Amino acid sequence: MRGDPERDPYRPGKADTTGLDRPRKDEVARVLHLFRPHTRTLSVVAVLIAASAVAGVASPFLIREVVDVALPRGDVRLLAWLAAGLVGIVAVSTALDVVQGLLTTRVGQAVMHGLRTSLYTHLQRMSLGFFARTRTGEVQSRIANDIGAMQTVVTSTGADLVQNLATVVVTVVAMLALDWRLALFSFVVLPFSVWLNRRVGRLRRRITAQRQRQLADMSATVEETLSISGVLLTRTTGRTPEVVQRFTRQSDDVARLEVGSEMAGRWQWSLITLTMAAVPALTYLLGGWIRGTGTALSIGTLVALVTLQGQLFRPLGALLRIVVRLHASMALFTRVFEYLDTPVEVEEKPGARTLAAPAGHVRFQDVSFSYPGADRPTVEGITLDVPAGSSLAVVGATGSGKTTLGYLLARLYDVDSGAVTVDGVDVRDLTARSLSDAVGVVTQETFLLHASVADNLRFARPGATDDELRRAARIAQIDDVLSALPQGYDTVVGERGYRFSGGEKQRIALARTVLRDPPVLLLDEATSALDTRTERAMAGALAELSSGRTTITIAHRLSTVRGADQIAVLDHGRVVERGSHAELLAAGGRYAELVAADEARAELVQ
Structure with missing residues (x-):
């Protein structure tokens, strides 16, 4: 039954249309609810992601064995096995990523299809008054621009989020297992990066909401002025230059907001990137100091840990960017949920009757x-x-x-x-x-x-x-x-x-x-x-x-x-x-x- 949150994953609650700075918990829960019908497939994806993450952190341990054992001993056979292991890990990780990508794309497209058809079906049930109050271009923009802009988020971002999060967690555990002192030193960049990332995410969300409103205005202008009736009106009244100027202004606003969306947080990200790049060099310095004090720390462990830092910072950077993208995408979900939550004024009653042979009185x-x-x-x-x-x-x-x-x-x-x-x-x-x-x-x-x-x-x-x-x-x-x-x-x-x-x-x-x-x-x-x-x-x-x-x-x-x-x-x-x-x-x-x-x-x- 439409409107039942347990049976309709596309309308489980009310959307918040006022908070543009940060998504509310009920909004996030509602987005996650969209994926509920695909729990079994997503469970398989989670297993593949975990396996890929574990395979990814195995390489530094093999590198440690190469540096500390195989090369010093000149053991060519062991070196060959280790080299084969490194290649095998890459092959396994690649195969897992391909299968995982196929499954997540299918799930994402199924969610997109459900969201589009649910919105279209709901709009078909709206009363004539709704369409008298709403511009056709605005409705088209919600279906085409807003849902279209969600596609990347729905089809791949969720899987990327889980995959990078799993990689970060497994890598952190591996780094602590190698040397807890160097591992803790590597983590000093995390709190600052997370705090800065949240600020960028809130900024992106505000800009995205403004951009989608401008896109809706531009779509409405196109729908009104490029229809047969619109062209006849502008031509016969000599208003073509003014209409072109109006569209140009709207397009310029969209372009300005697109630039703002892309550039939001770039300076902050540059600072985060610089910090992450400096940590490996400082780790080598700290590792050399530790060895100089006579504390046990093998060169292979130091090299393996720095390698893991690279495997930590890459998914961590991707993870932070994904969070920013999700912040921005919540503005899109809010706009779509706003239409889905618009009450149907003329509703068919449960158990409505059918006239078998109407006479016409x-x-x-x-x-x-x-x-x-x-x-x-x-x-x-x-x-x-x-x-x-x-x-x-x-x-x-x-x-x-x-x-x-x-x-x-x-x-x-x-x-x-x-x-x-x-x-x-x-x-x-x-x-x-x-x-x-x-x-x-x-x-x-x-x-x-x-x-x-x-x-x-x-x-x-x-x-x-x-x-x-x-x-x-x-x-x-x-x-x-x-x-x-x-x-x-x-x-x-x-x-x-x-x-x-x-x-x-x-x-x-x-x-x-x-x-x-x-x-x-x-x-x-x-x-x-x-x-x-x-x-x-x-x-x-x-x-x-x-x-x-x-x-x-x-x-x-x-x-x-x-x-x-x-x-x-x-x-x-x-x-x-x-x-x-x-x-x-x-x-x-x-x-x-x-x-x-x-x-x-x-x-x-x-």
Whole structure:
């Protein structure tokens, strides 16, 4: 079940979005939780890492035997065995590293895949309000830039951390076994290095968070200005230079933050590197002094210990850099977790119902709804009954709440009070699939995929045959246009359907809904882009299609609703009139005023 921390490793808790200086323990635990499904594979990796670390520290002991025993004695056979051992250790370590690298890469990619799909699935479940508040480029940046930047951390950094940590621990033990005095002298650099590293890590994390925000802004600019609509807007308003300047500034900010991220702590690291480089020379000096005092210390032990220092400082330096990288990456995880933790406003209930054979009886029962942050309700106290097979037209001035009623029926938002029902069942109690099967929606804002016409139609019903596609297109009065194209139904529509006119796109969208054959048809300004002749032809087709089907038409052009069984007039979110076209005209109220204004506009156009 989504949201259960024991079963969903991608959403086990709440992310902290405020602390940029250091990761909180719950954040770190949450990241580690991502790897929980791969515990068995990671256990094998841990064994391989431990074996590789042990093999790595064996070389200095063999070197000690070469210096103290084989060379002084001139024992060529022993020297050959020792040399073979040194080569064998390298071979074994290399083989272990290859296998370990393969396993960690597989685990890392599995975690990345799970994180991407979990975030995408969660976003698909968000309400329309979330996307109304959030820039598309920002959403794309979280999925592409943020998760993409995590890839190195997730796929290799964890294994590198464990491997270098294991090497450091084993090397420390080996150094203490060789000579505890020289070993302790070697460790004096550690506290200073760790303290300095923590400061660099906090700095990197702040810069990374700023950089990702700038990348999100840049992605949003690209998405807005390089779409078909964006290019048309900038070209027709002559704002291309300003748009280019805006993008240039954002790109410059990203470049500046990238440089800052790379250079953060470089001087500190130079100091650490210098200190580590000086320790071996000082160790030789200390070793010579110890030998001068007459204390037992073989040359082979001194050489072996200095060799181990190299094996200590290399993974230690890598370990410190990995910790800095992990600090920076926590900013990325925080941004992704922030989206994963955004509550789903329109949630499918556990045990939601399915309508086996919906008839299409729609009812709005004392429905009220306000958009977040609105000063007053968008719709208030709406009660409408639409029997199965009948038609309802909802009209009113712009902002009266017409489209909102359609959103509530399709459950793109949930009502604040009251209920919207289909066949007596509250839409909040239905599964999302059952509701979408029962209610087909054609909106004014037509969206077509960058694919062929046939693929766009089959998006609503993947198994539809070619004959069924053509039948739906004929009903929507678009078959003649599509059949006349050189590639027919295989024609690629282009981004957002730019190859077709507004009216053609709306008819394709209508055909897509017709193909689903829903018992309830919701038309939200669905004929707004059609010319008068096409609109009349489609009106006849829709009349045929609406036979036995519940049709709810949200319209601004009143000529399209005269034949509706009932017409509801909205004003400031309330139903002020209801009746047939003839009844409302005879009443001489708000509807009559709207009809007169509509006819006056039509005369001006002619």
